[in-house]
Amino acid sequence: MPMEPAPAPPPMEVAPPEAAAADPEPDLPPAETYSEGGDSWYDSIEFSAFADAYASVNYNFPKPQFGRNVLRAHDYSNGFALSWVGVNASYPADPVGATVSLRFGPTARQIGNGCPADDKSHCDSGEGLENVKQAFASWKPGGADSMFTLDLGKFETPYGAEVSESHLNMNYTRSMLYVSQPVFHTGLRASFAVSDLFDFKVLAVNGWNNTIDNNVGKSFGAQLNFHLKNSEDADVVGISVGYLGGPEHDDTLVVHCGVGEQFSSSSTKCVSAPSATTPSEGVLDRASSNTKGWRHLVDLVVTANPIERLRLVLNADYGLDSYRSDTGTNAFDSSPYFGVLLGARVAIVDEFGIAARGEYFRDTHGFINPYTVTQNLVGGTLTLDYLPSEFLTIRLDNRLDWSDREIFNKSIRDHVGNQFTTTLGVVAHTD
Numbered sequence: 308m309p310m311e312p313a314p315a316p317p318p319m320e321v322a323p324p325e326a327a328a329a330d331p332e333p334d335l336p337p338a339e340t341y342s343e344g345g346d347s348w349y350d351s352i353e354f355s356a357f358a359d360a361y362a363s364v365n366y367n368f369p370k371p372q373f374g375r376n377v378l379r380a381h382d383y384s385n386g387f388a389l390s391w392v393g394v395n396a397s398y399p400a401d402p403v404g405a406t407v408s409l410r411f412g413p414t415a416r417q418i419g420n421g422c423p424a425d426d427k428s429h430c431d432s433g434e435g436l437e438n439v440k441q442a443f444a445s446w447k448p449g450g451a452d453s454m455f456t457l458d459l460g461k462f463e464t465p466y467g468a469e470v471s472e473s474h475l476n477m478n479y480t481r482s483m484l485y486v487s488q489p490v491f492h493t494g495l496r497a498s499f500a501v502s503d504l505f506d507f508k509v510l511a512v513n514g515w516n517n518t519i520d521n522n523v524g525k526s527f528g529a530q531l532n533f534h535l536k537n538s539e540d541a542d543v544v545g546i547s548v549g550y551l552g553g554p555e556h557d558d559t560l561v562v563h564c565g566v567g568e569q570f571s572s573s574s575t576k577c578v579s580a581p582s583a584t585t586p587s588e589g590v591l592d593r594a595s596s597n598t599k600g601w602r603h604l605v606d607l608v609v610t611a612n613p614i615e616r617l618r619l620v621l622n623a624d625y626g627l628d629s630y631r632s633d634t635g636t637n638a639f640d641s642s643p644y645f646g647v648l649l650g651a652r653v654a655i656v657d658e659f660g661i662a663a664r665g666e667y668f669r670d671t672h673g674f675i676n677p678y679t680v681t682q683n684l685v686g687g688t689l690t691l692d693y694l695p696s697e698f699l700t701i702r703l704d705n706r707l708d709w710s711d712r713e714i715f716n717k718s719i720r721d722h723v724g725n726q727f728t729t730t731l732g733v734v735a736h737t738d
Contacts, residue, residue: 353397357736359390359414359473366727369716377715378676378684378708380481381414381471382730390414390732393440393472400445400456408441408463415440418471418490423514423555424521431518436461440471440491458496461518464489465508465530466549466606468622468648477618477652477662478690479702479732484622484646484666486675488606489515489551494525503540507531514555515602524597526553530606542612549606556631558596563588595637603627616654623647630672642672652690662690676714685709698737704730 365385369375372385381390391412398404410418419437422430431437443460447453467488469476494512501507510528513520528551535544563586564570564577570589571578577589609621625645632638646668654660666686673679688706695701708715708726715726 348398351398351401353399354395355736355738356392356394357472357474357734357738358392359412359732359734360388361390361479361730361732362387363728363730366729367715367717367723370719375716376728377726378483378486378686380486381417381473382480382728382732383417384413388413390473395441399451400447401451402447402449402453404445404447406441406443406445406462407439409438410440411438414471418516421490421515422517422521424517425557426521426561429517429519429521431516434519436518443496454500456498456500458498459494461491461493462496463491465510465547466528466551466604466608467624468608468610468620468650473702473732474700474734474736477620477650478664478688479704480688480706480728480730482622482648482664482666482688483668483675483684483686483708484624484648487624487626487644487646487668488604491516492526493518503536504534505532510551512553514553522554522556522558522597524554524558526551526555526602528552542610544612545608545610547606547608550604551606552601552603554597554600555602555628556596556600558593558600560591560593561588562591593631593637595639596631599637599639600629600631602629618652620650621648626674628672628674642674644668644670644672644674658694660692660694662688662692664688664690676710678712678714680712682714683711698735700732700734700736702732702734704728704732706730 361382363382363385365376374383376383389412391410391414393408393410395408397406415437416432418440419432420427420430424430427433439461441462443458443462446457448455463470467485469481469485471490473479492510492512494510496508496510498508499506508530512526514526528549530547530549533546534542537543562570562577565586567579567581567583568577569580569583569587572589575591603626605625607623611619627641627643629639629641632640646666648664648666650662650664652660652662664687668675668684670676670684671681676682676684686706686708688704690702690704692700692702706728710724713722713724715723717723
């Protein structure tokens with residue numbers, strides 16, 4: 308008997324959809340998704356870094372090798388040397404911003420020791436600030452597009468055609484004119500961007516290359532900047548005229564008295580004191596440094612880019628420094644100095660260029676050289692540069708310095724009137 312087919316199973320009933328769970332936090336905004344160009348404040352910070360090393364030969368072969376290249380700013384060693392490394396961080400003011408530039412290495416130490424104080428222990432190197440090249444806060448009261456910016460802190464000088472970072476100049480070695488100019492200031496700087504063609508700055512600062520001032524006086528400066536632009540909004544001609552003036556010499560003097568002497572505040576000198584069995588010292592007030600011991604600097608910089616691959620630069624300075632005639636008097640003598648620099652760079656191709664620099668400097672009181680006699684100084688530099696990538700700059704400087712006095716070291720004890728060097732500089736950088 309044939310079997311009957313099994314009855315078909317009843318159709319499955321589809322369960323009704325469950326009600327959506329209630330949002331326990333309905334008022335929270337949706338989670339932000341990652342975006343490469345996010346709107347967080349830290350996305351606006353601009354970072355850069357570099358490492359600068361060089362190898363140098365002074366054909367006078369001075370000994371010892373370190374610190375014997377006269378008239379040089381930072382290439383003062385022979386053989387292989389690390390100049391310095393640096394990192395920069397900047398947050399654009401909108402309306403508040405900040406900039407920090409840190410430097411490490413021999414060049415940072417040299418700049419940190421460059422204050423005009425007689426007691427170098429109060430230079431930035433002595434105060435733990437040699438590694439801070441810049442650190443200042445910025446304020447634009449009208450926001451990012453404001454024409455007015457106020458900076459407070461430690462910042463680079465606006466004067467001169469060259470900067471301390473070698474890869475930002477046309478030559479690896481810095482000029483004699485650079486040696487005579489300030490590197491940084493600490494104080495207040497106000498900038499006014501009047502238009503695309505004109506802006507100006509005013510400064511009230513402690514002085515030259517010092518965060519801790521060596522006197523109670525302040526230095527004041529101004530700079531006017533003009534720009535002539537082409538149709539692509541690039542500078543064709545730039546002109547900067549600046550002035551800086553203020554007291555740069557100590558307004559106190561430590562007087563050391565020997566055994567049998569003591570310092571007299573009324574006569575401001577050491578007087579006989581038989582009962583004094585140990586050396587002592589006193590502090591002499593030299594307030595006249597703040598009124599008579601001023602240093603003045605007038606600075607002119609002209610840059611031109613007449614064609615795409617050619618850059619020209621002119622820098623001329625006139626300075627007047629006041630020195631105390633004698634340590635025991637309040638009389639000062641004025642010592643003028645002046646110099647001029649002409650430079651040009653031609654980009655043969657994008658990766659290779661040639662730069663030349665000629666300069667003259669007249670020094671009347673040892674402002675940039677070791678001897679306080681009037682000297683005429685001449686320098687010439689030819690630089691070949693190679694940029695294998697946008698992050699690497701290689702420069703070969705051949706440079707001759709000449710003086711009408713025998714100021715350049717040769718061997719151990721000899722001195723001659725000229726100095727010829729070859730310097731290979733290699734800088735890896737992110738900007």
